[in-house]
Amino acid sequence: MKPLLYNDEGIMKVTVIGGGGYVGLVTAVGLARLGHQVVGVDVNRQIVDVLSSGKSPIYEEGLEELLGKVLVESSLRFTTNIADGVSAAQVVLVAVGTPPHADGSPDLTALRSVTVDLARTIAPETIVAIKSTIPVGAVSEMQEAFKALGALDIEIVSNPEFLSEGSAVNDFFHPNRIVVGTTSERARRVMRELYAPFLKDESAFPLASLDISRNVPLVETSAESAQVIKYAANAFLATRVSFINEIAGICEQLGADVADVVEGLTMDPRIGHGYLSPGIGFGGPCLEKDLQALSYSAAIHGYQANFLDATLRRNDDQINHVVNRAIALCGGSVSGKRIGVLGLAFKAGTNDVRTSLSVRIIDRLYNLGASIAMHDPVAMEEAQVLLPSIDPAMTPYAVAENADLIMLLTDWPEYLVLDWSRISKMLRSKVVFDGRNALNPAICVAAGLRYYRVGKATS
Numbered sequence: 001m002k003p004l005l006y007n008d009e010g011i012m013k014v015t016v017i018g019g020g021g022y023v024g025l026v027t028a029v030g031l032a033r034l035g036h037q038v039v040g041v042d043v044n045r046q047i048v049d050v051l052s053s054g055k056s057p058i059y060e061e062g063l064e065e066l067l068g069k070v071l072v073e074s075s076l077r078f079t080t081n082i083a084d085g086v087s088a089a090q091v092v093l094v095a096v097g098t099p100p101h102a103d104g105s106p107d108l109t110a111l112r113s114v115t116v117d118l119a120r121t122i123a124p125e126t127i128v129a130i131k132s133t134i135p136v137g138a139v140s141e142m143q144e145a146f147k148a149l150g151a152l153d154i155e156i157v158s159n160p161e162f163l164s165e166g167s168a169v170n171d172f173f174h175p176n177r178i179v180v181g182t183t184s185e186r187a188r189r190v191m192r193e194l195y196a197p198f199l200k201d202e203s204a205f206p207l208a209s210l211d212i213s214r215n216v217p218l219v220e221t222s223a224e225s226a227q228v229i230k231y232a233a234n235a236f237l238a239t240r241v242s243f244i245n246e247i248a249g250i251c252e253q254l255g256a257d258v259a260d261v262v263e264g265l266t267m268d269p270r271i272g273h274g275y276l277s278p279g280i281g282f283g284g285p286c287l288e289k290d291l292q293a294l295s296y297s298a299a300i301h302g303y304q305a306n307f308l309d310a311t312l313r314r315n316d317d318q319i320n321h322v323v324n325r326a327i328a329l330c331g332g333s334v335s336g337k338r339i340g341v342l343g344l345a346f347k348a349g350t351n352d353v354r355t356s357l358s359v360r361i362i363d364r365l366y367n368l369g370a371s372i373a374m375h376d377p378v379a380m381e382e383a384q385v386l387l388p389s390i391d392p393a394m395t396p397y398a399v400a401e402n403a404d405l406i407m408l409l410t411d412w413p414e415y416l417v418l419d420w421s422r423i424s425k426m427l428r429s430k431v432v433f434d435g436r437n438a439l440n441p442a443i444c445v446a447a448g449l450r451y452y453r454v455g456k457a458t459s
């Protein structure tokens with residue numbers, strides 16, 4: 001089948017290491033769809049087998065369909081063998097995980113192991129672009145390691161990823177900027193070729209039938225600045241979430257309604273709308289970890305990032321706050337109470353439960369003696385691994401059976417259109433706590449429920 005790129009010369013051989021992960025898989029599938037010839041390398045044999053059969057272990061809208069398409073077009077294949085994946089590549093993208101250590105520093109074990117594997121297999125003059133979020137200093141460490149291991153003329157680029165889980169495929173095809181951090185002109189040229197369909201207008205790359213953003217801004221900078229752009233972006237988003245939760249807490253005490261406050265606040269174009277939804281806090285694999293990593297990096301270079309640390313503390317406070325509200329709504333103790341929880345994924349649109357605040361809240365309530373039934377439309381299997389003692393419910397209605405409280409903790413669209421009268425009839429105490437301020441209060445009240453949410457003290 002014909003590749004999509006208008007100009008065959010624009011097709012590049014690309015390898016994505018960590019190609020079975022969230023970032024790696026979306027990147028591999030997306031680049032293949034743009035017409036590049038892509039190999040996804042992953043150490044996880046099971047994931048490689050599942051992906052090769054056309055199934056995606058990651059739930060993202062449109063991902064499995066695109067995966068099937070590019071496998072049929074033969075523009076993407078998967079392997080566990082790094083030598084097989086890398087030997088012919090012009091660009092190697094690295095998207096392995098960088099989870100946090102207990103002290104907040106990023107764990108670079110996977111990146112270091114990839115460096116050793118790459119040094120043995122990579123052809124001279126290959127460009128290695130790091131999509132993983134890594135601290136300043138990690139690129140030069142990798143460069144030194146390559147030299148020490150005899151892999152010469154390898155340029156390393158910081159090319160941070162900004163996609164959001166839940167809208168990852170759309171984010172890939174509609175990036176709002178592309179950041180390339182390197183001082184090598186050769187590496188910059190190759191990266192411009194890799195992302196050419198996004199950087200030029202449609203006359204240069206028609207890419208029939210593909211809805212992608214054109215003339216996307218390209219930020220070419222040093223590796224250090226590219227890395228700080230990524231960390232600063234996540235720190236800023238996290239700060240907005242902690243800020244609005246702080247305002248929500250104040251509203252609850254002052255008798256104001258944070259929903260009205262948000263409406264009035266976000267009409268100011270200087271403020272805008274993003275990440276200003278009061279709720280249970282920021283969860284997921286990136287915001288907390290990246291904030292911790294930036295604060296840690298700052299501290300080891302002699303800068304105390306008090307503001308970032310306060311943002312992190314405020315997020316923990318929000319979990320305490322939600323747990324305390326559940327206790328209050330259960331009459332002063334959750335011990336022996338039955339609580340139904342709707343939503344386990346850290347946000348709607350994904351099956352990712354890594355650092356899900358819903359999971360943390362359930363764990364806290366369980367340890368306080370509550371008996372809990374939980375439901376999620378796509379993340380049940382993943383959540384059960386983390387919460388083996390919690391009763392899984394087959395349907396959202398089943399969590400309401402004889403419950404003293406029902407809590408909405410992930411705002412899946414299907415939860416917003418549940419039959420709340422039916423739920424109300426199943427509950428022992430007719431109380432709902434909306435941890436995402438997403439339900440329609442009038443519908444809940446009409447169903448006979450006492451409805452509570454974040455940022456408003458009363459029903």
Ligand SMILES: NC(=O)c1ccc[n+]([C@@H]2O[C@H](COP(=O)([O-])OP(=O)(O)OC[C@H]3O[C@@H](n4cnc5c(N)ncnc54)[C@H](O)[C@@H]3O)[C@@H](O)[C@H]2O)c1
Nearest residue numbers: 018020021022023042043044095096097098110132133161
């Ligand atoms: N998930 C997000 O929303 C997101 C967004 C932007 C940036 N990031 C950053 O991207 C990076 C990857 O995050 P993720 O969520 O995709 O992680 P992930 O855990 O989903 O994926 C990492 C993949 O790398 C594979 N892997 C580990 N070691 C390997 C090795 N030596 N060789 C080959 N494969 C190996 C794993 O098997 C896994 O499939 C992190 O640095 C993260 O901070 C993530």
